[in-house]
Amino acid sequence: MDRKSIENAVMSSFLGELEAFKPGNVSFYADGHDMTVLDFQKSAMVSAPLLCQKNTSLGQRILNSVCATKEAVGCNTNLGMLLLFAPIIMAAESGFKGVNEMHQNLENTLSSISKSDSEQVFEAISLASPGGLGSVNSHDVNKKPDCSLLAAMKLARHRDSIALQYVNNFQEIFKIGLEDIKLFEKRWNSVKWSTVSCYLNFMSSMLDSHIERKFGREEAENIRIKSVGIAKSFNNVGNPENNIGLLQSFDKELKDKNYNPGTSADLTAASLLVYNLST
Numbered sequence: 001m002d003r004k005s006i007e008n009a010v011m012s013s014f015l016g017e018l019e020a021f022k023p024g025n026v027s028f029y030a031d032g033h034d035m036t037v038l039d040f041q042k043s044a045m046v047s048a049p050l051l052c053q054k055n056t057s058l059g060q061r062i063l064n065s066v067c068a069t070k071e072a073v074g075c076n077t078n079l080g081m082l083l084l085f086a087p088i089i090m091a092a093e094s095g096f097k098g099v100n101e102m103h104q105n106l107e108n109t110l111s112s113i114s115k116s117d118s119e120q121v122f123e124a125i126s127l128a129s130p131g132g133l134g135s136v137n138s139h140d141v142n143k144k145p146d147c148s149l150l151a152a153m154k155l156a157r158h159r160d161s162i163a164l165q166y167v168n169n170f171q172e173i174f175k176i177g178l179e180d181i182k183l184f185e186k187r188w189n190s191v192k193w194s195t196v197s198c199y200l201n202f203m204s205s206m207l208d209s210h211i212e213r214k215f216g217r218e219e220a221e222n223i224r225i226k227s228v229g230i231a232k233s234f235n236n237v238g239n240p241e242n243n244i245g246l247l248q249s250f251d252k253e254l255k256d257k258n259y260n261p262g263t264s265a266d267l268t269a270a271s272l273l274v275y276n277l278s279t
Helices: 003-019 037-051 058-073 081-093 098-111 114-126 150-155 161-168 171-188 192-203 210-215 217-235 242-256 262-278
Strands: none
Touching: 003 037, 003 081, 003 192, 037 058, 037 081, 037 171, 037 217, 058 081, 058 114, 058 150, 058 262, 081 098, 081 114, 081 161, 081 262, 098 262, 114 150, 150 161, 161 171, 171 262, 192 217, 192 242, 192 262, 210 217, 210 262, 217 242
8 A cells, every 4th residue: 555545544543533432532522531532633633644654663653653742732642542553554554455464464563673663662652651551660661661562562461452462463453343343334334333333342342451550450340341231232223323322321421430441442443444444
């Protein structure tokens, strides 16, 4: 794919994630957590070209995008998406004839991460200061890294779903998120509403890392259990627009407690990117 096509897919994914009503998260339907849709739109506009800058390393793409985002909106709106988007974009740049080949390219991209990439990604994460990250005794991203990026991601994989993607070649995105979007897009003839289904299914099948870091494993599990019923009700309707009330109620419930399923949104956006690149 040429750069323009890839950049269009990236922008469509950033904006498509915003168009989907994601309870507890920012969307065109509702702001939240002291962030607005405009913040995310500005972030997308400044970061998409940097993510798609060919002949630039993985680490440089992520660091440049974090710096540009912070300058544009003054806060961390998109770190998780940047971490997930950059390797997928580089895999697409290698050329592919189908999703399986893109997935293979991605494995090659991840296996070739350099020491310089690691240092730049650690710097980007520290600069973005994601909520609830805290610190750990070893491989702390707030310090100069004492290991490779993949080693740090491997250590964090049990408590961070984005780290897990770097370790398992984005299995949840390709095997759960992408397949869910394809299934419900075919049923409803709507990428927007199939993206909502993807988000709810991530919330119901995995603990949201952002919520777990801020509120603990028990609360994250309670939300996951609650999401199971929400996802089932939403996915079983013939016309998803008829279930906006269900989404609004769940959105209020989550935001009243300041619960932000940000990792579920990041995984959803990355799944949408793979979908947009492959269709």
